[in-house]
Amino acid sequence: xxxxxxxxxxxxxxxxxxxxxxxxxxxxxxxxxxxxxxxxxxxxxxxxxxxxxxxxxxxxxxxxxxxxxxxxxxxxxxxxxxxxxxxxxxxxxxxxxxxxxxxxxxxxxxxxxxxxxxxxxxxxxxxxxxxxxxxxxxxxxxxxxxxxxxxxxxxxxxxxxxxxxxxxxxxxxxxxxxxxxxxxxxxxxxxxx
Numbered sequence: 623x624x625x626x627x628x629x630x631x632x633x634x635x636x637x638x639x640x641x642x643x644x645x646x647x648x649x650x651x652x653x654x655x656x657x658x659x660x661x662x663x664x665x666x667x668x669x670x671x672x673x674x675x676x677x678x679x680x681x682x683x684x685x686x687x688x689x690x691x692x693x694x695x696x697x698x699x700x701x702x703x704x705x706x707x708x709x710x711x712x713x714x715x716x717x718x719x720x721x722x723x724x725x726x727x728x729x730x731x732x733x734x735x736x737x738x739x740x741x742x743x744x745x746x747x748x749x750x751x752x753x754x755x756x757x758x759x760x761x762x763x764x765x766x767x768x769x770x771x772x773x774x775x776x777x778x779x780x781x782x783x784x785x786x787x788x789x790x791x792x793x794x795x796x797x798x799x800x801x802x803x804x805x806x807x808x809x810x811x812x813x814x815x
Contacts, residue, residue: 629693636684648677651694654770655701661761662705664754672708676701695776702780752802760795767792
């Protein structure tokens with residue numbers, strides 16, 4: 623029976639020269655990094671780019687990782703800052719609606735919308751839709767707490783705020799999430815009646 627190595631063991635191996643094991647760290651954390659990036663960007667393509675950038679940055683900075691927090695907390699901090707930088711940069715890039723790429727994006731969005739309607743029956747889909755309607759701050763706190771299962775202290779380190787502030791923000795985010803779910807599900811209830 624093979625023993626699963628801890629993140630720290632893998633990091634030690636990578637820093638010792640066995641860079642191939644970094645892929646195991648990526649496998650372990652890619653889902654949550656992508657999910658968090660998706661909460662900020664609201665675009666699958668952007669989230670994929672952000673996630674890839676995060677893992678490249680984490681690899682390059684692995685030697686600076688201090689074991690004062692879990693590796694996932696450190697990695698999600700990188701994800702948060704990378705996402706914010708990406709979105710700031712993206713806001714500065716202005717595209718013309720006449721751009722051929724923009725027209726293709728609109729066509730793809732339309733076909734994605736039709737595919738989403740088919741998938742819409744799952745409660746998990748409604749939850750993700752409700753989270754997507756939240757502000758980036760609310761969505762990140764909800765994602766870090768429930769999906770990444772981070773403590774209030776870890777979220778505080780990730781988002782650079784006090785754990786009491788995180789607690790208050792999480793409470794408010796839950797209330798807004800509940801409102802969004804009620805809004806989304808009222809139409810579903812009407813369909814059932």
